[in-house]
Amino acid sequence: MKNLLKKIIENKDFTTLFQPIFSLSNGIVVGYEALTRGPENTIFYNPEKLFESAKTENLLWEMELYTRLSAIEKFYSFKSDKILFLNVDPDIIRDKKFTKGTTKHLFENIINTSNIVFEITEKTAIKDYVEFKEIIQNYKTQGYKIAIDDVGSGHSGLTTISEVRPNYIKIDMFLIRDIDKNNFKKSIVKALVELANDLDLKLIAEGIETLDELKTVIELGIPLAQGFLLGRPSKELLEMNLTLKDFIKETKSSLEMRKFKSACEINIGKLARRDNAVQFSTLSIDIEKIFLNNFRLHGIAVLNGEKVIGLITKRNFFTQLGTRFGRELYLEKPIEKIMDIEPLVVDYFTPISEVIKRIANREEHKLYDYVIVERDEKYFGVVPIINLLEKSMELELNIAKYSNPLTGLPGNLIIEEKIRESINNKIPFSLIYFDLNNFKSFNDYYGFERGDRVIKYIANILERHMDFYKDSFLGHVGGDDFIAIVKSYEIEKLCYNIIEEFDFNIKRFYNEEDIKQGYITSIDRDGTKKHFPIISISISSVNNRNFLNYEKVIERISEIKKLCKELCKKFKKSYFLMEEEVLAKEKNEKTLANNF
Known part of the structure; x- marks a missing residue:
């Protein structure tokens, strides 16, 4: 074994395989994680078997060093300027042979150290943080960057982040798996996003x-990601496919567009989760397996072809099976026998606010059923x-x-x-600017x-019109x-x-004597007493x-506003x-000037 x-x-x-890490702003590759295997078609192709055997035979240092060297050489052969992530176990990084500069000596003639990220994979707990911190700092001063892997699982916790102060934090795939269905995971990741923003660290979501x-x-708000959906490990340096790039851009664009939108303006389809549905002929025994294997799943849409015909909720399903002879009656029967045939089904483009109103009018026992979206x-x-x-x-807040704060109108x-x-x-559209004349003097006076x-x-007045x-839109x-x-060019009637x-109606805000004389007397901006009209x-x-x-547009409306006030x-x-x-007046004046 040792000789082999x-x-x-x-x-x-x-x-050596390379898994791409992508920017979630535009789908561009920012780097690759090197994943080392042994020779193909051997037991050592399994990385755990390869490294465990090396450890048993006291060859772990050599194995770690040369697998990384091999990965760098192969990466360099692609002439890529991207970042390379290399997995490193804390036990190895502390090894004296590793810290004497051998790493830098071997790597520096092949690749710039600033393009290498040591990814600390905590297979074992870090026992001495003081010593480990010094070693990490040594690598940082040489230009290497540091990532903490598998944050959210086991050893990779806040203590490691605090002591190591990495450049990257990789969120463990356990936290990412089904995050769209798990609000608790969302809350944890939200906290990590806030932490990373405060500390100027980059987050990478693993396992998408x-x-x-x-x-x-x-x-x-996670900026970087990797996973089988985005790109599997490959011998080549893969890019993201165009369909996924478009999906990322569309999601980012939609996120920006609804940043300042209300629930009246956002379509329910934007929130839809693409859960798998089942056909009406699916047996209840198969539905039971789905629910038992997905404990956070609370409902499944039932279809006839592609058309929604019902909803089966976990609550109702197990209630029916729990009745006397329930399992005997339903388990081997199609799900249509116990599904809700009147679920709330809405079109993709229905505003969120309208859906909430429809939910409020439902029977009490259906208030928390899934909303099914059709397109x-x-x-x-x-x-x-x-x-x-x-x-x-979130939208309303x-x-x-x-x-x-005074009018409640958008700022x-x-x-x-x-x-x-x-x-x-x-x-x-027409952009309309409304400005009151003599308001300051009124405010000072009254x-x-x-x-x-x-x-x-x-x-x-403006809201009603x-x-x-x-x-x-009014702001x-x-x-x-x-x-x-106003989405129209025909606005004369509106404005008049x-x-x-x-x-x-404005006169009702004045005292009777001021209305009679048609003005108030106040101090202007120069400190002079002056009559100000209504x-x-x-x-x-x-x-x-x-x-x-x-x-x-803003420059032009400012010019028109100034002329209007005059x-x-x-x-x-x-x-x-x-x-x-x-414009007509400017044109006439230009024509007269030319004729003259």
């Missing part, structure tokens, strides 16, 4: 095997009620966080996001309490400034109706016919100014 192992080491007769797991880790009248997936409620609360971050989204979608009432009043326009820039996005209602409103608008980006001041009344009027 020596021969394998001397000839570097290893099989399903699209739902991939989608969930992206949503949780194009075919089964698509399921949404557990807890996921639906969590997402709805996020909106509230970035909303104006500047959300406004910018909505304008950019409208521009990117290339949907015809006090902030009455000033706040005026702000709430204008917000109420915007309700007549489908998919319109509160701050103070007495508001902005709206707002002016009419505003002008008719508050009026200036409304400016631009559309996206000619502008390609956010900066141009007209309000000149005519001492509310005014609505469209971009078209300004």
Whole structure:
């Protein structure tokens, strides 16, 4: 055995496989993990057998060193500039032969040390952290990076992270497996994401095997991942296939787009979990096996072909089997005999808020059943009620966080996001800016309490009028400034109706004597006593016919707003100014100048 192992080491007769590690921002490979096997078609192809035998024959140091050297040489032959992850056991990394610089001497002529990550695999517990820390620091100063493997299982805990201070943390596949179905795992991983962000560490999710797991880790904010779904270990350096790349980009894009959306705007399909369904002819005994093997699964959609015809819940299924003669009556019968034939089935594009309303109107014993999602009248997936409620609360809290506390309307971050989204979608829209004239003097004269009432009043007017326009958006820039996005170029009637209602009711916020004289006397910004007319409103608008980006639109609306306020001041009344009027005037002036 010893001679055979020596021969394998001397000839570097290893099989090296490379598993890609991908960025979850764009699907690009950032590095490869080297996985070493013994010669193919031998018992040593199993890595555990290879290294255990080497340990028994006191050849572990040589085996560890030359498998890594072989991996680096093979990796170098691909001329890749990516990072190479090499698994290292703590017992070996402490070996004096390993720490004398042999590693660096062998590696430095082949590959840049900054492209190597020592992946600490804790097969055995680290007994002396002080000594181990010094050794790790030694490698860091030589340019190597450090990763802690299998975090979340056994030895790889917070103590190791705290003492080693790695560059990468690899989340064990146990925590990733079925994470889309397990809220407890989600909470643990969320905490790790927050920890990694605070400490400037990079997280890698290991063992991704399903699209739902991939989608969930992206949503949780994990930046890197590997797993059989993304790329299996191979003798070649694999890239991600285009379908998966598109899925990652779509998920990231969807995540960004719904960052500031409410439950009224997000489709239920975005939350759907792609669980396997069963056909109505499936026997109950097979359903029992599915539930017993998936203890976190609480429901299964039942189909006839691709059409949803029912739902079987774990609760109802085992209740039926638990009745007298239940197993004899149902176990060898098709599941259609005991399935719910009236599950809640919704279309992919149904808003979350509407689904929640429909759930609230269901019978009490069905309140927590899965929602089944169809797309194009075919089964698509399921949404557990807890996921639906969590997402709805998250969306509303996020909106509230970035909303104006006085009016409850979305604030500047959300406004910018909505304008950019409208521009990117290339949907015809008008951007309307509302600004009150003489509001500051009113606020100084009557006090902030009455000033706040005026702000709430204008917000109420704008909200009511915007309700007549489908998919319109209203935001509160701050103070007495508001902005709206209307998916139409025909906005004259809207704006003149707002002016009419505003002008008719604004006087009720003034004292009777001030209304009679038509002004209030207050101090202007220069400290001079001055007469200020009754508050009026200036409304400016631009559309996206000619502008390609956010900066141009904002620049143009600012110009129109300034001109509109000057007209309000000149005519001492509310005014609505469209971009078209300004452009027409500029064109006429240019024509006259040319003729002259």
